[in-house]
Structures are given as C-alpha cells and as structure tokens.
Amino acid sequence: MRRFILPAATLLVLAVAAPAMASAGLPKIASLNVGGHTVAVHADSPSAKTGTNTFTVEVSSLPAGHTVHFSLVGPQGQVVEVPLRDLLVLDGPDGGHGDGTDAHGTASHDGGHEDSSTGHDASPVTPGVSPSHDGHGDGSTGHDHATSGDGASPNLHETASHGETAPQGETVSHVETQAYSARGKAVLDTPGTWQVVVQISGDHTDPLTARAPIEVHPGGPAPGYVGFTGLTMGGFLTYGVFRRRGRASGGR
Amino acid sequence: MAIQPKSVLQSSSSVPLSRQQQPYNLLNLPWLKAFLKSRWFPAVLSYPTLVVFTYIVYTLLWGPEAPSSNLGTSLTWVLWWPLIPVFMFTLGRFWCAICPFATAIDLVQKVAGLGRPVPAFLKKYGIWIIDAVFILITWSDHVFGIVESPRGSGYLLGLIVTAVVVTGVLFERRTWCRYLCFLGGLSGNYSRSSALELRATPEICANCKTQNCYRGNETTPGCPVFEFPRTMQSSANCNLCANCIKTCPNDSIRLSPRTPTKELWFMARPKFAESFLAVVIVGIVLVQNVTMLSFWEPTMEWLTSSLLGSRTLAFTAIFLAAMGLPFGVMAAVAKLSGASADESFHDNFARFGYAVIPLDLAGHIAHNLFHLLAEGKSIFYNLAALFGRHVTGPAALLSPGTIQALQFATLGLGIAGAMYTAYRIAGHSKANSNKLQTLWPHLAVLLLFGLLNIYLFTMPMSHRV
Numbered sequence A: 001m002r003r004f005i006l007p008a009a010t011l012l013v014l015a016v017a018a019p020a021m022a023s024a025g026l027p028k029i030a031s032l033n034v035g036g037h038t039v040a041v042h043a044d045s046p047s048a049k050t051g052t053n054t055f056t057v058e059v060s061s062l063p064a065g066h067t068v069h070f071s072l073v074g075p076q077g078q079v080v081e082v083p084l085r086d087l088l089v090l091d092g093p094d095g096g097h098g099d100g101t102d103a104h105g106t107a108s109h110d111g112g113h114e115d116s117s118t119g120h121d122a123s124p125v126t127p128g129v130s131p132s133h134d135g136h137g138d139g140s141t142g143h144d145h146a147t148s149g150d151g152a153s154p155n156l157h158e159t160a161s162h163g164e165t166a167p168q169g170e171t172v173s174h175v176e177t178q179a180y181s182a183r184g185k186a187v188l189d190t191p192g193t194w195q196v197v198v199q200i201s202g203d204h205t206d207p208l209t210a211r212a213p214i215e216v217h218p219g220g221p222a223p224g225y226v227g228f229t230g231l232t233m234g235g236f237l238t239y240g241v242f243r244r245r246g247r248a249s250g251g252r
Numbered sequence B: 001m002a003i004q005p006k007s008v009l010q011s012s013s014s015v016p017l018s019r020q021q022q023p024y025n026l027l028n029l030p031w032l033k034a035f036l037k038s039r040w041f042p043a044v045l046s047y048p049t050l051v052v053f054t055y056i057v058y059t060l061l062w063g064p065e066a067p068s069s070n071l072g073t074s075l076t077w078v079l080w081w082p083l084i085p086v087f088m089f090t091l092g093r094f095w096c097a098i099c100p101f102a103t104a105i106d107l108v109q110k111v112a113g114l115g116r117p118v119p120a121f122l123k124k125y126g127i128w129i130i131d132a133v134f135i136l137i138t139w140s141d142h143v144f145g146i147v148e149s150p151r152g153s154g155y156l157l158g159l160i161v162t163a164v165v166v167t168g169v170l171f172e173r174r175t176w177c178r179y180l181c182f183l184g185g186l187s188g189n190y191s192r193s194s195a196l197e198l199r200a201t202p203e204i205c206a207n208c209k210t211q212n213c214y215r216g217n218e219t220t221p222g223c224p225v226f227e228f229p230r231t232m233q234s235s236a237n238c239n240l241c242a243n244c245i246k247t248c249p250n251d252s253i254r255l256s257p258r259t260p261t262k263e264l265w266f267m268a269r270p271k272f273a274e275s276f277l278a279v280v281i282v283g284i285v286l287v288q289n290v291t292m293l294s295f296w297e298p299t300m301e302w303l304t305s306s307l308l309g310s311r312t313l314a315f316t317a318i319f320l321a322a323m324g325l326p327f328g329v330m331a332a333v334a335k336l337s338g339a340s341a342d343e344s345f346h347d348n349f350a351r352f353g354y355a356v357i358p359l360d361l362a363g364h365i366a367h368n369l370f371h372l373l374a375e376g377k378s379i380f381y382n383l384a385a386l387f388g389r390h391v392t393g394p395a396a397l398l399s400p401g402t403i404q405a406l407q408f409a410t411l412g413l414g415i416a417g418a419m420y421t422a423y424r425i426a427g428h429s430k431a432n433s434n435k436l437q438t439l440w441p442h443l444a445v446l447l448l449f450g451l452l453n454i455y456l457f458t459m460p461m462s463h464r465v
Helices: A002-017 A223-251 B030-037 B043-062 B071-091 B094-098 B100-112 B120-145 B150-170 B175-180 B182-191 B243-247 B272-290 B296-306 B311-341 B345-375 B377-386 B400-426 B435-457
Strands: A020-022 A028-034 A037-042 A051-063 A067-073 A079-082 A085-089 A116-118 A145-147 A158-161 A175-188 A192-201 A208-217 B196-199 B254-257 B390-392
Touching (some): A028 A192, A037 A208, A051 A067, A051 A192, A079 A175, B030 B243, B043 B071, B043 B094, B071 B150, B071 B182, B071 B345, B094 B182, B120 B150, B120 B175, B150 B175, B182 B272, B182 B345, B272 B345, B272 B435, B296 B311, B311 B435, B345 B400, B400 B435
Parallel strands (some): A020 A085
Antiparallel strands (some): A028 A037, A051 A175, A067 A079, B196 B254
C-alpha cells in the first residue's frame, strides 16, 4: 500500500507545483476552428454520455496571454460551464515491445500524441510564458522553434515567433504561441445533441467563439443488466432473510 | 489440554523431522502471531479492499468508457491482475482471505445466510465447473471485450457478485470460493508452487479433542473453505485467513517458508481436473498471445468468410483449437510416458500435469509484467484525476528492453521449475518403471511450451489501457 500511496502523493505534489499542458490519447468528439485556431475536444469515452464526463480541450497554437473558455449547451438550452485545468505531462521510458503505442490513453484512437505547454492552474486558463522567451526577437533565424521545458515539465513544447523578419527585411511582430491542452469535468443530464462552445479571448482582442454539435448518449450500464443483477441479489437476500426468520420462529 | 512443546514441529509428511529439518515457523515472530490472532485480521485489510472494489465496480459501470481514463480498468487489469500471480507465488492464496467476494459472502451470511450444506455435485464437479467458467470467461473476453472495455469488466464483476450473493445466501461457509470461483481454481493451482505453507503439527493435533480449526469456537468461525488443517497437505485451498491460528487451543498451526514448487513434487492424490486446468492455461496464454501476431487478422478474415461470415464463430474455432492443442500434445505425451511407467494415460496426465503449473505461473507473471511495467503509470494518472488533478504522459515504468529481459528471466525460471518438477514427479513412478523413459517426453513438451512462450513474448503486445 505504501509503495502505491507515496508515488501517487508525489505525483499530486508535482501536479500542484509544476502544471504543464498536454493532450491525451483520448477519443476526439469535436474539432472546431475558432478564428483560425484549430481546437480539438476529446472525451473520456468514445462519445459524450450522460453523467460525468472529462473533456480535454487542445489548441494547437494559442497566442500568449489568450484564454480558453469551454462550455456545453444542451438540447433544452441548458448551459454547462466546464472549468478547465492544465494537464501535467510527465516524462518516462517508452513502453511496450515493438508497437510503440505506449502513450497513456488509447493510442489506437488518435495516436496518443503528447504536446504540452505551460499554463496556470485556473479557469479559464491563461497560458504562461516561459522565461526563455522574453519577447525579444533575435531577428536572425526567422523560424519558429520549439524548446524543451525545464525538469518540472519535461515535455514542454512552446512555439514562439520572435521578431520574425519578412523577406523584404521588415520586422512584423512578436507573436508567441503555445500548444494548449487542458481538462475539465462536466455533468450532462440529458442525452441528445449538445453544442460544444469554445471561446478564445485575448487581452486586447474581441473573444472568438465557435460551436460544434456532439451527440450525448445515455451513460452507465444497460438497464436490463442492472435490473437482472439487482433483482437477483435483492430477491435472494430477501428470501434468505425471511427464510431465516421463519426458521427462527419455527424453532421457538 | 496441555500445550505441546514447539520442538515437535513437523513437515506436512507424517515422518518426524530432526531439529535441523524443522521448517522455520513464522509464528515464532511475536508481532506476526499477535497480528494474525488479532480480531483485526484480516478485517483491517479485507474491508478496505471491499470499499475499493465497490468503487471499482461503480467506476467500471458508470465511469469513463475509454479504458485509459478509467481508474477501475487500471486498478483491475494493470495493477491487480498482474500482481495476483506474484501474490500467489509468494503468499499462496492470501489474496482469497481479503478478497471482496469472500468479504461479501461473510456479510451476506450474517443477515441472510441459510447455511445449507454444499451439494454433492459441487463437491464432485466443482473443479470442472471452474475449468469451464475459466475457459468461458477467456472466450468472452475476446468475443465481447472484457479487459479492454470498462463496461465489459464491470458486467463481469457484477455478474460474479450476483453469483457470490446467491451462493452466500444458500450455502454454508465460502462454498463459492472453494467450489466455484474460477480465480480460486487458478489460485489453487498456483498456490501449490508458493513459497509459504500453513500446516498443523500432527503430534499436537493427535491429542486434540476440539477440532476448533474446522468447527470454529465462540469468537471465530471454522475454516471458511472446509479444510481440516490437521490433515491438510496442500496449500491449494488454504487462504491464510488465520481462523485456525486463532481457534487452535494448542498452538499447533505453523506458518513456514518453503521451497517454491516443492508441493508439486509429492502429490499424494493427483486430480485429472486440476492437471487439465494447468494444461488449459497454456492454451489460454497461447490464445492471448496469438491474437497479437501479424497473421492473426488475415487468418480471422479467411476463417470468418469460411464460417458463415461470423467472426464469433471463427474466433471460437481458433479458440477451441488453441485450447485443444496443448491438451492434445500433453495427452499424447502422457500416453507415451504412461507406457513406460506402467500406468494409464489418465493417471500419467494427472500426475505430470502439475509440472506445467510453474510454467503457467511464470507465463502469467511474464505476460502481465508487460502490462504492469509498460502501463503502470496509468494508475497514477487516473488516481490523480480522481483528486481533480490532470496528469498524463507515457504510461511505461521501464523501457521495453528491460521489461522483455524481465519477462525472459521469469520464463526461464518457470521452465526450469517445471522441468525440475517433472523430474521429481518421475522419481515417484512405480518401482518397476523406467523413470528416464517416463520423464523425457514430459521434459520435451515442457521445453516446447516454454520455447513457444518465449517466442510469443518477442512479439508486439497490445496494451490494456
């Protein structure tokens, strides 16, 4: 038990101390274009279901200082806000022999890729800026580049454009972007067609919003199964209790 | 009744042992003895296990349907299932003492147990029912999806709980565990290889008039799995619940480490059904691995088109062949070996089938080492999610090369253990038989099974989560 609790506790401490972002190899249920930003929404089931769902929202390239807001709108117009929290991505050895599908998550669903970036543990999330990217362009390479993060977030992939030089020699802008990935839980009460709503907003820009329909299916086991097992167990327990009482009263 | 001195400790045989031969009694450790005699044992372990199990069933049935996100799947198939054979090898059937099904039976019987005696057909055919259920569950796993589907796993566990409740209400003690639990059948076989044994001391028991170990006393029930420690010579059914340690007024019970597989060398009454299960497990490992090979899908497609377009029918055909192949090979070998040993095919199969158990155990551990070590971190990720933290990353704890090396080492030990067991079993052949001629066919087939396992472990394996 100790060997189980201690590593788990260590992970939780790490999760608090060093949040980073990463996508998970989970079933993709929606893909949206929010003002040019590609957003993917993953669920923890092949489709969203009634009951508790965990959604993972990925933005491949989110400008620094921008925030992502995620909500769902139900068939009856009910709105479910989904507070997002960053994913902490951990490093580790490749697992498995031969097939290389070791990423946590059902790699068979979407390949289980492992992008990540930094961010703050808040909702909506404001991605942080790595100290190595201070906004001063070097003006020499003119290429986007990705760097690894520090030891706390080893899979960090931060993409930044630093003072890019246009072909005409004109410096255009300092645009720093990050791969963004965060998760949130939501309880959906009714099956049917829902809308996922993703809003990206920046400090000095108007919020950009996009919607996409998703199907929400009834969650949980088949009612017939629950009925069969419940009735069988309940029936036998009742039989046992009454039979014992009968024996006890007959014995007196 | 006078308590006999501890110097009369004996092995499971009835021949008195010299002081040097006396097995070490772990109950000489005061803290361990006090713990096992305490009323908190095994409750302090079994009730938390029941709570965790209840959560697992809940999350399997109502939680995420993606196995990678379901904590129940991780805990069941990445942690528990891989660790269970390791437990069996080290501690015998100790898991059965804290198993949630057993705890559920105890609880059910407190309120609704009718305590009927075990039906005669269960006593006679229980092991065959276990064999059949084991095969059926393996078949269902591939046809309906159990391990890779949280819902499927939940359905299976729920059905088992239902059966546990029914038998708990109707029959006395842990009839389910002794005569029907498919895992109990597996545990029974594996526990014969274990490194721990609980036995009574015959000299002390000879003077006993209470038989509390079987009947129980005012505070503690008797053996829940119908064992009589006084005559018990096998660890196949003992689940180390410590009831006999608590109830024995004479401190006759000892708990001793022993040489792994030693029990298999001296099977007094070998049972065909138990040997059959051991051989069937070879087939199950074969099926588990062969479905991961590259020729599997083309073969399935061809067979499906040949069998009314039914994939289920096609798989069933291959499944039966995979089950039948090791049995057929073993049966042929038993026929050959039996001729040299002047015994029937049935007797030879029953005797030497136990030699396959160390190989089964090693194959089971080796196969699941992959899941534990290549997917182990998924447990932490899902546990963190339970507490509202989202963590992800590679699920592997060790590199593929390291895992494979551990698998091969485990298999190597299993093959060696199986062959040595066969050698010792052959040593107990009839005096007029040719022991070498009796032995070599079994050595050859064990080596064949071992090499087959090694080959299959070089193939890519599918993940569970």
